[in-house]
Amino acid sequence: MNIQPILTNKHLYPYLLKARYGIEKESQRVTKSGELVTTDYPKKLGNRSVHPYIQTDFAETQMELVTPITNSVPELFRWLAAIHDTVYRSMNPQEMLWPMSMPPALPKAEEDIVIAKLDNFEDVLYRRYLAKSYGRRKQMVSGIHFNFEFDDEMVRKMFELQDEYMNYYQFKTDIYLKVTRNYLHYRWLTTYFFGASPLSGPRYFNGHEHPEEPVRSIRNSQYGYKNHEDVKVTYRSIEEYVADIQQMVEEGKLSEEKEFYASVRLRGGKSVADLANKPVRYIELRNIDLDPYQPYGISEEEVEFLHIFMLFLLWTDEGADADDWVEQGEQLNNLIALESPLAQTACYDEAQRLLVEMRGFVEQTNLAVSTEIFDHLEEMLNDPAKTLAGRIYLESQKKSQKELAVQQGLSYYEKAWQAPYQLAGFTNMELSTQILMFDAIQKAVQVEVLDEQDQFLKLTVQKHNEYVKNGNMTSKDTYITPLIMENKTVTKKILQRAGFRVPQGKEFADKKTASLSYEEFRDKGIVVKPKSTNYGLGITVFKEGASEEEYIQAIDTALKEDDAVLVEEFLPGTEYRFFVVGDQVKAILLRVPANVTGDGKHTIKELVDQKNDDPLRGENHRTPLEKIQLGQSEQLVLREQGYKLESVPNKDETIYLRDNSNVSTGGDSIDMTGAFTDDYKKVAVKVAQALGATICGIDMIVTDINLPAKASNVYGIIEANFNPMMHMHCYPYEGKGRRLTMDILKLLYPDFVK
Amino acid sequence: MNIQPILTNKHLYPYLLKARYGIEKESQRVTKSGELVTTDYPKKLGNRSVHPYIQTDFAETQMELVTPITNSVPELFRWLAAIHDTVYRSMNPQEMLWPMSMPPALPKAEEDIVIAKLDNFEDVLYRRYLAKSYGRRKQMVSGIHFNFEFDDEMVRKMFELQDEYMNYYQFKTDIYLKVTRNYLHYRWLTTYFFGASPLSGPRYFNGHEHPEEPVRSIRNSQYGYKNHEDVKVTYRSIEEYVADIQQMVEEGKLSEEKEFYASVRLRGGKSVADLANKPVRYIELRNIDLDPYQPYGISEEEVEFLHIFMLFLLWTDEGADADDWVEQGEQLNNLIALESPLAQTACYDEAQRLLVEMRGFVEQTNLAVSTEIFDHLEEMLNDPAKTLAGRIYLESQKKSQKELAVQQGLSYYEKAWQAPYQLAGFTNMELSTQILMFDAIQKAVQVEVLDEQDQFLKLTVQKHNEYVKNGNMTSKDTYITPLIMENKTVTKKILQRAGFRVPQGKEFADKKTASLSYEEFRDKGIVVKPKSTNYGLGITVFKEGASEEEYIQAIDTALKEDDAVLVEEFLPGTEYRFFVVGDQVKAILLRVPANVTGDGKHTIKELVDQKNDDPLRGENHRTPLEKIQLGQSEQLVLREQGYKLESVPNKDETIYLRDNSNVSTGGDSIDMTGAFTDDYKKVAVKVAQALGATICGIDMIVTDINLPAKASNVYGIIEANFNPMMHMHCYPYEGKGRRLTMDILKLLYPDFVK
Known part of the structure; x- marks a missing residue:
């Protein structure tokens, strides 16, 4: 099949840069000073035997972070960011992730490397087998598995444009087979640019055979974690590939299929055998080292390169004999991996040729990619010190590789804890939704953002889907309840008849x-x-x-x-917000109108600026509190009290800038959940029930919270809210935070989220 | 207690004209030619043993229409209108209501007057007893019971302004007792003005003792339906009143309390005995004759007069001896009732005095009532021919009383059938809500309009409340489902993953x-x-x-x-609206864009005007179809086809005026429910289920309705609607109407609405 005219066909143009990506990234848990931890998998995380995002690799200390399948590079990185944020803030605050492929100093006794304590006994048995077969130390290396799928429409269009294949499945499989063979042949190029394991840590080799360090990539060399010599598989055709793996397993050379650790895996169904009936759906590149300079172990540039590389490998011709072609690649890769990171590579000319060809390919297919990426690759080719391995080695010479790792690790740790209310990757969404997503990711609930603008999520546990908007609108409320609450007249009529005190009044x-x-x-x-x-x-x-x-x-x-x-x-008293979930009040908040407290020195304007400096204050519900504005309303309120922005209030004098106490207009939120007796909470729950509400915010006026709610006229119901803010309860200005988002998850999945 | 300074206190001013009203109105069912029917209670009506609006009085032919308690005169008349509309259109279309108190010609044999066939055997036994004790003919007279309650705030304010009573309950009861005594004394005034039974019909007296006709009110005279002579009750105090009634029952002079047929009943609890512990809550005036000139048997003017009269009776002094005072009233009333309707009344001077005093009372209390009402009363006082009895008698002389009754009855009948899709009294609400209210009233489901503007209803069956907005938003759907449907991107994602064909596309x-x-x-x-x-x-x-x-x-x-x-x-094919309720498709509609069909003579503009003349076409969802507009959009569509408004299309040529087929922009609705096979209906139900919807409208593109839905690409889902119009299915332009509103009621009350 002459593939080049097909790939340059204009009908393909919109689809070439589309693809689906997924990443699995391993990282060792270490202390903040870089020692391997001895603690168990974090308890805050949901059940790891079904966790969609956070798994354990070989060792109990080895976290495996798994993104969902994503449709764009930015989306991939949003998920990497969110899962990292969740992992960091679910671990012991004294722990962080080791940012390198090569592990930190390993224990003296091999047995002190603790195998992951998984529930499923088969999983434990498999790890015990690996420990015996390869040794525990070898297993402690970490890396990235990069899953890549061409756009389905692209493959379909290609199929339509050719006439050699009659069978679409076979066509698709052969596309991926070609890319796989070429990847195995040319992967030394990624090892050269992105190899990032130049030096081993203490007791990694522990006296066993080892290379002469520094190299470009220990992990990608013969000294990395590889199958034994007798494991050989052909990529000539899918049938032979499947047969070979099955035979290895039958002969006991592999304990099971998943022990086949090739640099590329062909993925289709659940087992390799499925590839006999189903097409290859995507490929898994397994040879990517962790980039310690990137918070998530890989750069967007590297992912973009890999995408172009995949297209190029599909485009470029391959050797006549598949096995020879792959075997040559194997040799070349080992050669490059073991080169000194600062030496010019032996394959310099070939690399140069490939870069030129790739540029040509991009031009011919009109790919909308920046040339910067190639400029950078060329720079690295000409100056090995600029490759990842080169940089790490050079910096390790100045300090130590451990110091470099700790420094990088700490910076990512600090970033994750900087604004602990946010979820990295999704900070443009409303804060309540961010917090809910964090909790869902933590507790092994699958999350999909169906519409970002609209704060619309799909949650899934096993096959049970729930849809959530704004973090608080769910299937647990009925259609009519928010419509009742939206209409204050209707709400009052219903509450009054149910026997609650509501402000008497009339509508005009x-x-x-x-x-x-x-x-x-x-x-x-x-x-x-x-x-x-x-x-x-x-x-x-x-x-x-x-x-x-x-x-x-x-x-x-x-x-x-x-x-x-x-x-x-007008009902006199203080207004409180009762947040009801199901038959319980989960939080009670006092909201105080926007205010500043004088120090006898600063003007009101300066005091407002100081208060607004708090990182908890932001805009548009992206932070727990909102900045105090100095608009017309605020200035009017000041004027009515005889103040200007330039007035200097006395020490400890509180100046209010609004009449209303809404947090959304700069008010302060003060948690009062513990201060109320149960009787007021029961009133709030009954109000919610009268309206048929499961999740709602009840605004109650209370004369004196110390009077029992039974007495007449000690409380009145002002309003019921069908879209009550949650983040102001989660992160109040004063008092204890109440994790309402977790209550919502428990309501949706009572048997799963604990 | 000096009540007059209290009633003129300015604090009372806002409350005097507030009150609560309720009406029970009896009417005989007759044929359109005025013969008493022999048919049973209409089958379409819900269970009459619990029906809140439509009961049966003594005879099977005697409908009793009961309004809910209302807070204003207009509201009272809305309900009278709505219940009458429902009764008319639930009866055999050959039947109507007899508009007079005196019944139409009665059967020759007394036994042919059929006692109401009630389920509860005690109710039947009671009517058998009445038949024996008073004769069936006497029971066939009809009237209005007018329930009146002063505004509670008014009575409370009065209580606060006096210092004679310490006990509020006693105060309230005595207020009503005073009004009752004065009403019994002065009720001859209402008999004079509003008495409306001057002549009896054939076989009403049937040889028994009878007055010399014409009179003002047979029903209010000694010849009306009254307790036997030995039934005497005092109104001196509530204790004595209760004791007297109980004694009558004990002595067998009354079979039970409710046999006590005074012109006023004091109402508090369920039985008279309750009045010993509870205050009187309202009074029931039982002496109102049916006004045949009013579609609902009573005029707004008469109700307004009764309200002022009640206040006046509270204001004006009474006789020193309660029993004498009531007895005098009894005599006077019989005297006035038996006067000739055209004669000046014997109480002319006293009536004149009372009208002057009433005017004075209105002035002193600043009552915002028009003087027209008093002008009219004075006119009637000075010219007896203008009283109700006078008018009926005079007109009966020209034709016959029967002819008058048939003429009036037919006009009300025709009014009820004129726009059978509307519900009189509530025509300002959306049509779907009107239809739902009609069905609810018919089926004995209690309806309350919580917010008219917002189409917000409360429905009640026994203690089971349901809230409904727009006729289709209920507790049977969840909060999240309409939010999903509102967001087309989210809807498509969900449907696509559930395996439905949706138009592929992108959001920008x-x-x-x-x-x-x-x-x-x-x-x-x-x-x-x-x-x-x-x-x-x-x-x-x-x-x-x-x-x-x-x-x-x-x-x-x-x-x-x-x-x-x-x-x-773009999915080619025809779009249909599938209306899903629960797990069934209840209606399928084809919507055709606004169009006219040429006749070779008229211009497009003329054809549009003709089509718009159809009373089914209106504006703002108050009719089954909307008028075709001739705005910019329509003219643009015409221009694109080479037409102007003045063009004359050929005979049978169809000209479209819109691109879109919405009924709301003048489109035609064509019922296709029967034309589809089950497989398409199953698809629509599954689509609704995928979205979690109970009530929704699915817009489906179908290539050819004769192709099985199993084939690929024969249908596509365009949209799901969370507020789907119902009235266009109930009253389509072509084809069979589908009563979706009844399906909604069945969904809400599956055990009650059949």
């Missing part, structure tokens, strides 16, 4: 009718508000009653925000 | 990214649309593919409607 659709009713409200404390309030806009409060003029002005103000206005009795 | 947030993807859509049929579409705005369809320029223009158009744009493959 125009100013005239409202004016006629003034007499009813004369001499009463009242609140005038739009029927559908939003963040406190258009609300006027008259604690002591309003004059007719004031009343009508307040009606006007409210009518600017909505078609209908509510005039309600 | 800006023009530039969309432009870059043009290559992917080149040469393909595509649809470009805003991510959240509304009534087809911003959609462009390219059935044969678009040029790059057209494509970018379409992106622009869609971006005007939303922040994000979907470009999707």
Whole structure:
């Protein structure tokens, strides 16, 4: 098949740079000073026997981070970031991840390398076999497995454009077989550029046969973790490949299929045998060393290179004899792996040729890739000190490889703990959704972002799917309940009939009718508000009653925000937000209007700036608190109290900048969950039940939290919220955080999330 | 207690004209020619043993229509209208309601008056007893029971303003007792103005003692349906009242409490004995004759008069001896009832005095009532021919009383059948909600409008409440399902993974990214649309593919409607709306874009006007179909086909005025439920299930409805709707109506609504 005209066909153009990627990345857990830990797999993580993201490799200390299948490089890195963040903050805070392929100093006694304590006994047995067959020390090396799948549409279009194959499955498999053979032949190129294991650590070889260090990649050389010499497999055809592996297993040369540690694995079904009936779906590149300069062990550039490389390997011709071709690659790769990292490579000319050809390929196929990537590759080719192995070796000479690893590891550790409320990779989503995703990833619940803008997630445990929007909208509430809460008149009618005290009041659709009713409200404390309030806009409060003029002005103000206005009795007391999940109050929050406390020196404006400096304060619900604004509303509130932005408040004097206490307008959140007796919590739960709600926020006015809720008129229900903020409870300004996101997960998966 | 300063206190002012009202109205079922029917209680109506709105009185032919308790006169009349509409359209279409208190011609044999066939045997026994004790003929008279309750706040304020009573319950009871005594004394005034039974029909008296007709009110005279002479009860105090009634029952003078047929009943608990512990809550005026000139038997004016009258009776002094005072009233009322309807009343001066006092009372209490009502009363006082009895008698002289009754009855009958899709009283609400309310009232499901603007209903059967918005949003769907459907990207992802064919496509947030993807859509049929579409705005369809320029223009158009744009493959075929309820497809509709069919004579504009004349076409979802507009969109579509509004299409030529087929833009609805095989219905149900939906509208493209749905590519899912219109299925332009509203009720109350 003449593949080059096919790949340059314009119909293929939109699909060449599309692909699916997935990464599995191993890392040793170490202390912050770089010693291998002796602790178990972190308890906070969900069941590792089914964990989609966080597994254990050979040893109990060896974390394996697994991304889902992703459709773009940025998406891949979002997931790497999120899973790393979750792993870091689920481990003992004194532990971090070792950023290198070669392990830290290993224990003196081989038995002190603890095999992963997995539940499934077969898994343990397999590791015991490996320990015996290869030795525990060899198993402690870490790397990246890179899963790559061409865009399906691309392969289909290619199939349509050729006439040699009648069978699509066979065509697809042969595409991947060609790439595999070529990869095995040319992979020395990745070893040269990205090999990153120049030096071994203490007791890795422990007296066994070892190379003369430094090299480019111990892990990719004959001294790496490889199958025994007698394991040989052909890549001539899929049938022969399958047969060879099966024979190795039958002859006992491999304990099972998965012991076949080639640099590339062909992946289709669950077992190799499935490839007899199903096409190859993707390939797994297993020879990638951890890049210690990257927080997630690999750079976007390296992934982009691998993608172009895959396309190039499909495009470029291969040797006539498959086995020879692969065997040549094997030799070349070992040669390059064992070169000194600072030496010019023996394959310099060949590498040069390949880079030129690759550039040509990119041009001919109109690939929208930057030339910088090739510039960088050429730079590394001409100056070995700029390759990964070169850089690591040079820096290890200045300090030690351990120091380099600890320095890099610590910087990634610190990054993960810097804003512990965020989830790296998804910081553009609302904070509640980030926290929920963190908890889901931690607890082995599969997460998919169905719509980022819309904060729409799909969660999966086994085959049980749940859809969640904004972190709090789920299948556990009914359609009608939020519609009830959205309509304040309906909510009040229902609560009143259920026997709860709600502010008495009336609804008006125009100013005239409202004016006629003034007499009813004369001499009463009242609140005038739009029927559908939003963040406190258009609300006027008259604690002591309003004059007719004031009343009508307040009606006007409210009518600017909505078609209908509510005039309600004012209930005196303090407002608390009760967060109900199921039949329990999980958190109670006092919200204090945006404020600053004077020090006798700074102006209000300066005090606001100081308070806003807190990293917990941000904008648009991406941080636990919002920055205090200095807009019209705030300045009006100040003016009414006789202040300007330039006023200097007395020491310890508290100045309020808003009338409303919403956290979204810069208010402070103070956790009060522990301060309330059960009777108020029961009231909140019953209110939720009267509205049919499972997850909701009840705003309750309480006269005095020390009075029993049974007495009449000690509380009143102001509002019920169907999209209550969660992050302000999780990370309050003062008091204990309440992990409501975990409560939501427990509600959705009561048997799974503990 | 000096009550007059209390009632004029300004604090009472807002409450005097507030009250709660309820009406029970009896009517005989007759044929359209005015003969008493021989048919049973209408089968379409729900179980009458628990029916909140539609009961049977003494006879099987005697409907009793019961309004809920209402808080205003307009609300009272809305319910009267709605219940009448429901009763009319639930009866045999050959039957109507007799609009007079005096029954139509009665059967020759008394036994042919059929006692109501109630399920509860005690109810039947009671009616048998009445038949024996009073005769069946007497029981056939009909009237209105008017339940009246002062505003509770008014009574509380009055209590606060006095210092004679310490006990609120006693105070409240005495308020009602005073009104009752005064009503019994002065009720002759209502008999004079509103008495409406001047003549008896054939065989009502049937040889028994009878008055000399015409009179003002047979029903209110000694010849009406009254307790036997030996039944006497005092109204001096509540204790004595209760004791008297109990004694009558003990002595056998009354078979049970409810046989006590006073013109006023004091109502508190379930039985009279409850009044010993509970205050009187309201009073029931039982002496109101049916006004044949009013579709619901009583005018708003009469209700308003009764309200003012109640206040006046509370205000005005009473006689020193309670029993004498009531007895005088008894005599006076009989006297007035038996006067000739055209004669000046013997109590002319006293009536004049009372009207003057009432006007004075209204002035002193600042009551916002029109003086017209008093003008009209004075007119009736001075000219007896203008009283109800006078008018009926005069008109009966010209024709016959029967002819008058049939004429009035038929006009109400016709009104009820004029727009059978509407529910009188609630025509300002969306049609789907009107239809659902009709079905609920019919099937004995209690309905409350919680918010009219918002189409928010509360339904109740026994203690089981359900809340419904827009007729189709219920507790049977979950919160997340409509959120999924609202987001087309999320919907498509879920459906695609569940194995359904959905249009392939991509989402873009800006023009530039969309432009870059043009290559992917080149040469393909595509649809470009805003991510959240509304009534087809911003959609462009390219059935044969678009040029790059057209494509970018379409992106622009869609971006005007939303922040994000979907470009999707165009699926050829016809779009059908499948309405799913639970696990069944209840209706399938073909929607045809707004169109007219030429006759070779009229212009397009004229044809549109003709089509819009159909009463089924209206605006804003208040009719089954919408009027065709002649706006920019329609004119553009015409222009593209080479037409103007003035063009005259050929005979039988169909001209389309819209690209989209929405009924809301004037499209035609054609029921196709019967035309589809089960396999397509199964697909729609499975789509709903994949989205977790119970009630939804699935838009499916079908290539050919005769091809089995199993074949690939014969259908595609375009959209799922979480607020699907129901009324277009209930009353389609062509084909059979599907009562989806009844399906909703069955879903909510599976054991009750059959």
